[in-house]
Amino acid sequence: MIHRFLKITVILIWHLNLSAQPDKPNIVLIMADDLGFECISANGGTSYQTPNIDRLVSQGMRFENCHAQPLCTPSRVQIMTGKYNVRNYTKFGELDRGEITFGNYFKQAGYKTAIAGKWQLGKEADSPQHFGFDQSCLWQQSKPRTDDDGHDTRFSNPILEINGTVKHFGNGAYGPDIVSDFICDFIEKNKEDPFFAYYPMLLTHCPFTPTPASEDWDPESPGSLDYKGKPSYFPEMVSYMDRLVGKVVSKIEALGLSENTIILFTGDNGTDKPIVSMFRGNPYPGGKGQTTDHGTHVPLVVQWTGTIEAAKECHDLIDFSDLLPTLCEAAQIDLSADETIDGRSFLSQLLGKKASPREWIYSWYSRSGSRTNLKEFARTTEYKLYKTGGFYKVTNDVFEDHPIATDDMTEEEKDINNTLTEVLKYYDDTRE
Template structure:
């Protein structure tokens, strides 16, 4: 009897030890996070938002299978957006100058790495020329354009697309075998994903594409694999559609790899753009011609897509009208990882994870902008906006539902009750940031 009881308990203990690690792993593994941000891509370029000029089947499918946010707003230009996105703070607190992120700042990658994530970045940097910049800001591995090196080679050819010059973990490399940078960057991230599939990973892909110069892609009829790069900054806007299609195809490539690795239920994939489409581009958007507005504070400079996919977690076809700005990404990513933001770190953003899960969450009443390309006060544009109105710190007040191009500010002596209520709310929002700088 004693032998039988002892044997029974030993067997039970053995089975429990076998089961425990697997159940613990399944329960405790944090979700993988992939954040993809296209360069110079406004909301009007995406089919699921009502754009009809370009082909974006993979992003459209993401929206069908996941969530789409109607009111997501970035800064009008790349560096201001990237600083706000990565730190969760409005530029009024920590922006220095174009092409730089203050090395005293903590980014979402720093915080996720500290929480046990393996982290990688590929694409466009432009946040400081120190050789260790990506690693300093929390990325284990990097494959970047315009880190230490400039945008052109010694002959004046742009180095970002065909046969690109990229810096891989801080070491410059000329890809001269007919490669296209979107393929090099996505292959780098896929390799990282494959090597780290058994632990939580964070991939940040600030894409180089669709920024000018507008050039042929490998899917264009006149693609030249021997091209040394564009000799001009703008290139030719006729290729913008090809670039949008290739951007979308690259997103699809990453989605397919997540599925192939069996990680679709463990991986949240977020797609957005860093600012509006470049100025020469005119697209068809919801039945009207829509001019790109990069660097402008009107809607065509700041209204960007936000599409999120997470199989078995986000209900297919989720639509949200809630206001989102780029300070909201950091707290959302930390929420996903179950990480608390350090008390000493000021975070202006509000997590939108509840909305992704079909809950009400804590929707914003307004979003705030402090925008200065070079950090100077002379060119500063500061404003707050909700879904219908916008108020600049200089006093101009617009109904942007009726006048999104901001051609005629509302006369203060002719405001109706709804106008006055909105003005008071946005004025209060602006006052929250007085005296910070």
């Protein structure tokens, strides 16, 4: 009798645990612009303070080995479609309108959807809506990054497009504040429905300029004329970026949505090249645009209160193609109809279940979309093999200065090289 009672109790607890994980959790995906792994203090960076992101880390899971593409548009195409660039990257500033994004998947599944921040994926007035977003507040949609006089338009007194309508902001408005307000308003208006909010931030991309928290903030500034600005402002921009992350998280908490909302924070590529940060005791130069870890290694933190165990670390290999299948699996969205998705869900890792981590990731990187200056490689956590034959132990050779000759490889390294060679061959005929 006691045994039967215990068995029934275990079954009831199991069912309660299943019901505690909602069928349609809310999703908030935050992606900083040009912010590498080394910039987050919880990752071992010491040049900047990121208390709000660190708090996410303390309440969720921190990933040690997440990789993006080395540049903004290639990363955005990959994260939004779950596919490697070899399949669907066309050219800088464009997303093929034949592609299906996570916005489309979530909208089709009954979610309310929104995007706010940086677009740079197609100039059509309906681009965000075409790719599944009900609401949009974007910079660099149909308008270029500068006005007619050459002033950058993303930060002070910006030019943004709200649901396809161009709006010029003045009176000391700050672009990152406007788009973060848009995300927070969207969350509040849709708190009774499942929602998917994609927040590709404007910060911390250059021009490096004062924020409203800076002593020399100029509310009348029409925007920087200098593309890079002054790198000395980068720490203030990191701080403001972190503040806006905290603002969105606080909105979710204030609405009582934390247990039903998956919050993710990442960066689209490595930090810009003028920036040198201190990371785990050593100077760490930004590597945006480079295929070394300095250009691809990005932060990834995931919080899901009550579902993901707090203060956990994951050292499994993750790349940007994995975000879409992970989020879709969490929302029970079926992707089986699209066999070209390259990403692998890491939901099992998030839930603390037995998982089959990736052994490798692959990258086809070309800013222009052509084979000119193409860099193609496959890698494990420790080793990287380029299509051109360069083989590196990247954990010991971060700048990839010392390729390992075949004669110098250990038997284990030869096996890894052979595996990565097969990965590269697998994608040989993918791009016509």
